[in-house]
Amino acid sequence: MPKVVLEKVSKKFGRITALNEINLMLEDGEYSCILGPTGSGKTTLLKIIAGLVEPDSGDVYIDGRRVTGTPAETRNAVYMHQNYALFPHLTVSQNIIFGLTARGFSEEDARRKVSEVLEIVRLREWADAYPRELSGGMQQRAALARCLATGARLLLLDEPLGALDARLRLEVRRELSRIAEELNLTVVHVTHDQSEALSLADRLILMRNGKIVQAGPPEEVYFKPNSIFSAYFVGESIFLEGIIRSVNGRNVTLELKNGMAIEALSDDSFNMGELAVAAVRCEDIEVGGGPLTGSLKEVNFLGSFAKLVFELPRGLKIIVNIPLSRFIKEEFRIGASFQLSIPREKVHLFKPPSKGLAGEIEAV
Amino acid sequence: MPAVETRKTIGLKKVWSRIIARLDKLSEKKTVVYSLYFASIIFFLGIILLPSLLGILLKLDTAMSVLSDPELLKRSFSAIFSSVILASIVSVLDVVTGLPLAWVIARKKYRWLSIVDSLVDFPLIVPTVILGYSTLLLWCEETPFSIIGFNGISPGFITVLLLHFAFSYPVVVRILVGKLLDIEATYEVAARTLGACSFTTARTITIPMLKSGIIASLILSFARSLSETGATIMVAGSFENGPVFIKKSIDAGLVPPMVFVSLVLIVFSILILAGLRLFGFKLKIPFRKSYRIEAALSVERVTRLRDASAIIIFLFLVFLPACFMVLSRMHLMLSSSLLGEIFTLQGAWFTYWVSVLNSYVIGFLTTLINIVFTLPMATIIVRRKLGGLVSRTLEALSTTSIIMPSVALGVSLSLFWGTTGVSDFILVLLAHLCITYPYMVSTMVSVLEDIPVELEEAGRTLGGTPFKVFRSIVLPVAKYSFLSGVILTFTRSVNETGATLAVSKTFKTVSVLLVEWVKAPGMKVEAGAGTMVLMLLSIILLVIFRYIYTKGGGGVA
Numbered sequence: 001m002p003k004v005v006l007e008k009v010s011k012k013f014g015r016i017t018a019l020n021e022i023n024l025m026l027e028d029g030e031y032s033c034i035l036g037p038t039g040s041g042k043t044t045l046l047k048i049i050a051g052l053v054e055p056d057s058g059d060v061y062i063d064g065r066r067v068t069g070t071p072a073e074t075r076n077a078v079y080m081h082q083n084y085a086l087f088p089h090l091t092v093s094q095n096i097i098f099g100l101t102a103r104g105f106s107e108e109d110a111r112r113k114v115s116e117v118l119e120i121v122r123l124r125e126w127a128d129a130y131p132r133e134l135s136g137g138m139q140q141r142a143a144l145a146r147c148l149a150t151g152a153r154l155l156l157l158d159e160p161l162g163a164l165d166a167r168l169r170l171e172v173r174r175e176l177s178r179i180a181e182e183l184n185l186t187v188v189h190v191t192h193d194q195s196e197a198l199s200l201a202d203r204l205i206l207m208r209n210g211k212i213v214q215a216g217p218p219e220e221v222y223f224k225p226n227s228i229f230s231a232y233f234v235g236e237s238i239f240l241e242g243i244i245r246s247v248n249g250r251n252v253t254l255e256l257k258n259g260m261a262i263e264a265l266s267d268d269s270f271n272m273g274e275l276a277v278a279a280v281r282c283e284d285i286e287v288g289g290g291p292l293t294g295s296l297k298e299v300n301f302l303g304s305f306a307k308l309v310f311e312l313p314r315g316l317k318i319i320v321n322i323p324l325s326r327f328i329k330e331e332f333r334i335g336a337s338f339q340l341s342i343p344r345e346k347v348h349l350f351k352p353p354s355k356g357l358a359g360e361i362e363a364v
Numbered sequence: 365m366p367a368v369e370t371r372k373t374i375g376l377k378k379v380w381s382r383i384i385a386r387l388d389k390l391s392e393k394k395t396v397v398y399s400l401y402f403a404s405i406i407f408f409l410g411i412i413l414l415p416s417l418l419g420i421l422l423k424l425d426t427a428m429s430v431l432s433d434p435e436l437l438k439r440s441f442s443a444i445f446s447s448v449i450l451a452s453i454v455s456v457l458d459v460v461t462g463l464p465l466a467w468v469i470a471r472k473k474y475r476w477l478s479i480v481d482s483l484v485d486f487p488l489i490v491p492t493v494i495l496g497y498s499t500l501l502l503w504c505e506e507t508p509f510s511i512i513g514f515n516g517i518s519p520g521f522i523t524v525l526l527l528h529f530a531f532s533y534p535v536v537v538r539i540l541v542g543k544l545l546d547i548e549a550t551y552e553v554a555a556r557t558l559g560a561c562s563f564t565t566a567r568t569i570t571i572p573m574l575k576s577g578i579i580a581s582l583i584l585s586f587a588r589s590l591s592e593t594g595a596t597i598m599v600a601g602s603f604e605n606g607p608v609f610i611k612k613s614i615d616a617g618l619v620p621p622m623v624f625v626s627l628v629l630i631v632f633s634i635l636i637l638a639g640l641r642l643f644g645f646k647l648k649i650p651f652r653k654s655y656r657i658e659a660a661l662s663v664e665r666v667t668r669l670r671d672a673s674a675i676i677i678f679l680f681l682v683f684l685p686a687c688f689m690v691l692s693r694m695h696l697m698l699s700s701s702l703l704g705e706i707f708t709l710q711g712a713w714f715t716y717w718v719s720v721l722n723s724y725v726i727g728f729l730t731t732l733i734n735i736v737f738t739l740p741m742a743t744i745i746v747r748r749k750l751g752g753l754v755s756r757t758l759e760a761l762s763t764t765s766i767i768m769p770s771v772a773l774g775v776s777l778s779l780f781w782g783t784t785g786v787s788d789f790i791l792v793l794l795a796h797l798c799i800t801y802p803y804m805v806s807t808m809v810s811v812l813e814d815i816p817v818e819l820e821e822a823g824r825t826l827g828g829t830p831f832k833v834f835r836s837i838v839l840p841v842a843k844y845s846f847l848s849g850v851i852l853t854f855t856r857s858v859n860e861t862g863a864t865l866a867v868s869k870t871f872k873t874v875s876v877l878l879v880e881w882v883k884a885p886g887m888k889v890e891a892g893a894g895t896m897v898l899m900l901l902s903i904i905l906l907v908i909f910r911y912i913y914t915k916g917g918g919g920v921a
């Protein structure tokens with residue numbers, strides 16, 4: 001039962017803090033995706049679980065056993081590198097056998113296991129090929145087979161789909177999720193691609209600057225972002241700054257910089273006259289019948305949906321994603337004036353960040 | 365009988381695999397790994413660095429007496445100055461003439477190039493002293509160029525220059541070919557399609573990318589020229605550089621001038637090498653402008669001329685001196701009954717074969733011990749196991765002995781170990797360890813640097829212990845550079861004379877014996893035959909070694 005627990009794990013590289021007191025618990029059989037921008041500490045976290053990097057402080061537990069300081073090869077956790085790290089001088093099956101003999105399999109058992117995992121990743125005909133003879137997607141599957149063969153139930157994947165083209169990425173994504181489920185693996189998957197994280201994860205862990213910003217089921221992170229950063233990094237949102245003008249129970253009114261106002265729901269944490277930032281998903285904004293008026297500046301057709309950019313007085317920009325069905329029904333003429341509305345339950349209110357809104361988002 | 369044999373081999377295999385398993389298990393323990401690191405540092409300090417320096421440093425007080433003798437002081441400084449000037453000229457010449465040949469080998473696709481490619485290594489297997497003697501014959505005493513009116517020059521600065529050029533050139537070409545092959549041709553193609561002619565492309569794209577290789581070549585040839593003793597003396601005539609001066613003062617029984625010159629040379633070269641490392645990398649080659657002459661230099665007729673002259677320079681100034689002694693004695697050897705005597709193991713030839721055995725035993729032990737101790741050292745340096753500062757310091761220190769004149773190194777070692785009463789065999793072994801250590805460390809460092817760290821990481825998380833990862837991943841992936849390091853160390857040990865002579869008067873390696881033969885009257889034919897046999901042996905050994913090595917790799921061991 002590979003259950004992974006991290007307790008107050010910190011790691012510095014020189015003056016750079018890669019991880020800052022991380023606490024994390026991953027359940028057995030759970031598929032977790034660690035999502036975050038470059039330099040947020042994702043890979044370091046993964047390597048610390050694998051035992052390739054030792055934390056400066058804090059502890060790592062796998063299966064309830066404290067593994068801090070133990071060598072990587074004893075942890076029964078396989079780490080798959082972004083560029084697969086297939087051994088170039090060995091064939092696919094020799095690559096797989098490496099991990100098996102390392103774990104003391106007999107030659108016969110090892111052979112059986114090789115054909116078994118090659119079957120799973122559908123690479124049977126390529127057993128005797130060298131890594132350089134394989135395409136990117138096949139290399140990825142070979143590396144995965146090599147991990148699976150060891151029998152390790154904890155799989156640590158560092159950007160496993162990063163080197164694949166968009167179409168292949170979708171295909172392998174499905175494959176990964178099927179294999180993880182079939183073999184009941186505990187998987188930690190690092191990525192900076194939000195759609196990958198959203199579609200694969202049982203639990204999504206959002207990281208920034210060496211800290212976990214938000215962790216939970218992907219739907220929760222998506223629908224209930226707990227910070228401006230969450231709203232910014234997962235999904236597509238616009239941010240509106242303003243002042244709270246009225247508070248009526250949970251209903252508050254936010255006056256925007258250009259004088260227009262929107263309604264929102266809030267917990268008790270906001271008072272009259274306070275500054276706030278509203279985050280709204282681009283697909284939650286409705287075109288027509290609202291308190292905001294703007295003129296259409298840009299139309300981008302993106303296949304299954306269309307992106308409309310409206311300009312409001314005082315340079316305020318609002319981006320709206322509308323479904324294709326609506327886009328082909330109506331006429332969206334550039335320069336025309338439109339009414340925009342935002343349902344109050346779709347507005348997420350946050351305290352203004354200390355660095356300013358631009359600082360908070362652009363620092364990513 | 366075969367049944368017994370198979371049983372025996374099976375038994376051996378079992379023992380072997382048990383040893384391997386045991387080592388695998390051991391390498392898992394941190395204490396074991398760290399004691400290995402610790403041992404390698406102790407070995408380096410206690411066997412390599414301190415004895416090489418301490419022997420000299422202990423006599424430091426006597427060196428001061430040189431300062432009070434103006435005549436001696438003047439001679440010392442003139443020798444030091446000559447050494448530095450000579451080494452500078454040699455290293456620059458090496459790179460300037462070596463680069464075109466390296467370029468031809470790495471980039472052109474003529475079929476006959478593979479021959480040139482293997483000929484480049486050939487001078488490496490000729491003992492340096494023999495190369496010196498051969499140089500002397502070729503350019504001074506028995507020059508074959510008399511048929512075109514060249515009657516030879518007298519030994520002096522020019523002959524020393526020719527000699528140093530000949531023995532450092534192959535190494536420089538090897539380094540540059542390796543680096544050139546690492547630079548993908550795509551950059552050059554990109555530059556050419558952007559409109560740059562081939563000369564401009566080389567100057568602005570390839571050579572800047574080659575900088576580390578060029579600096580390494582400069583350092584190595586500079587250091588080799590500064591430290592070579594045995595062959596230099598042979599061709600020096602009245603010319604006197606540092607090592608020649610040191611050798612002369614040792615022969616005269618004078619320790620103070622030797623200590624003085626060695627120290628100044630060491631300090632000088634450390635400064636120069638550090639400067640080259642620090643500023644060499646900062647040096648920028650101008651790349652904004654393209655000069656009109658470059659287009660003219662890129663015309664095919666000109667490039668052909670350049671390629672041809674590179675090959676001619678190599679053939680006449682490097683290859684011919686390397687084999688001239690054997691060539692010039694070939695007719696004598698063939699006409700006498702000598703060839704039959706060689707294998708009779710009688711008289712002089714008995715001594716010869718004993719010395720060959722001595723050389724190979726010393727060479728083998730030197731290589732083996734160096735591998736064992738330089739590997740953990742290289743790991744510390746490359747993977748920064750003990751922190752960046754320790755790594756950098758060790759890296760700088762580990763190459764120090766490369767610049768010590770080999771005679772001075774030998775004398776220092778015998779001063780250091782002499783009082784302990786160790787046998788001559790051990791003394792020679794210690795000397796060879798000191799001399800080859802820097803080559804081995806730098807090879808191992810480059811081996812480890814070339815291995816992507818993710819391959820090791822993958823091996824570890826798949827369950828491989830450090831030792832297993834090393835022997836079935838690191839070693840096979842890096843086998844060619846590893847092999848060249850082993851060959852370099854082994855041949856360097858077999859060809860060494862200066863330090864060997866300094867530490868022992870009785871223990872004779874084959875190179876030392878050949879020097880004696882060359883100097884002895886009436887042994888000239890034997891010296892030629894002995895050299896030829898040694899060269900043939902080296903070639904056979906290299907071929908066998910290469911075969912075992914390529915056969916051994918590949919599978920999961």
